[in-house]
Amino acid sequence: MAIRLGDDAPDFTAETTDGTINFKEWKAGKWAVLFSHPKDFTPVCTTELGTVAKLKPEFDKRNTVVIGLSVDPIEDHNAWKADIEETQGTALNFPLIADSDRTIAGLYDMIHPNASDTLTVRSVFVIGPDDKVKLTLTYPASTGRNFDELLRVIDSLQLTAGYKVATPANWNDGDEVIIGAAVTDDQAKELFPDGWRAEKPYLRYVPQPGG
Numbered sequence: 252m253a254i255r256l257g258d259d260a261p262d263f264t265a266e267t268t269d270g271t272i273n274f275k276e277w278k279a280g281k282w283a284v285l286f287s288h289p290k291d292f293t294p295v296c297t298t299e300l301g302t303v304a305k306l307k308p309e310f311d312k313r314n315t316v317v318i319g320l321s322v323d324p325i326e327d328h329n330a331w332k333a334d335i336e337e338t339q340g341t342a343l344n345f346p347l348i349a350d351s352d353r354t355i356a357g358l359y360d361m362i363h364p365n366a367s368d369t370l371t372v373r374s375v376f377v378i379g380p381d382d383k384v385k386l387t388l389t390y391p392a393s394t395g396r397n398f399d400e401l402l403r404v405i406d407s408l409q410l411t412a413g414y415k416v417a418t419p420a421n422w423n424d425g426d427e428v429i430i431g432a433a434v435t436d437d438q439a440k441e442l443f444p445d446g447w448r449a450e451k452p453y454l455r456y457v458p459q460p461g462g
């Protein structure tokens with residue numbers, strides 16, 4: 252069944268390049284990114300895993316753990332690691348799930364039969380500290396993902412979890428944010444005593460809070 256925003260993230264125990272992991276014990280109340288790739292020893296996937304490995308300090312800063320998945324066996328994952336390090340200049344520094352029996356792919360609806368009957372698509376799930384699904388993304392095999400965008404979304408999710416604000420199009424950390432649509436002007440006066448910039452009654456900007 253498809254995973255939707257706000258759903259409980261299905262728990263699982265899996266064989267990974269870092270040993271056997273129980274997902275919810277492993278994430279231990281942190282934010283988590285679970286992402287699938289179609290196949291080991293393929294070009295786009297190699298660049299993706301190298302890119303995520305390079306960004307690991309950025310995920311750490313955001314209290315976010317990252318775990319990859321494909322249906323390839325653990326022996327392939329372990330052999331592929333050397334290629335990732337050689338070509339991407341970074342060793343794999345997060346676990347990769349070997350989902351050979353497709354149990355987790357099934358739980359998270361990562362196989363889209365009209366794309367491929369057997370391989371996982373490029374799915375991304377961001378899961379909050381409360382183990383609820385906060386973001387889903389699906390890319391085709393031919394398009395490598397923009398993991399800087401994923402960090403940007405995590406910044407937005409973490410900010411908007413703490414304040415009654417939303418982030419506008421193309422927002423980046425430190426930019427002005429929007430007062431949430433459900434917040435009345437009276438409530439906004441309490442929440443943002445320094446005031447706001449209104450372009451319309453429903454489009455009210457404030458500096459990013461918490462900075």
Ligand code: BEZ
Nearest residue numbers: 289290293294295296392
């Ligand atoms: C790739 O990573 O390049 C790839 C993987 C599976 C199908 C097509 C491309």
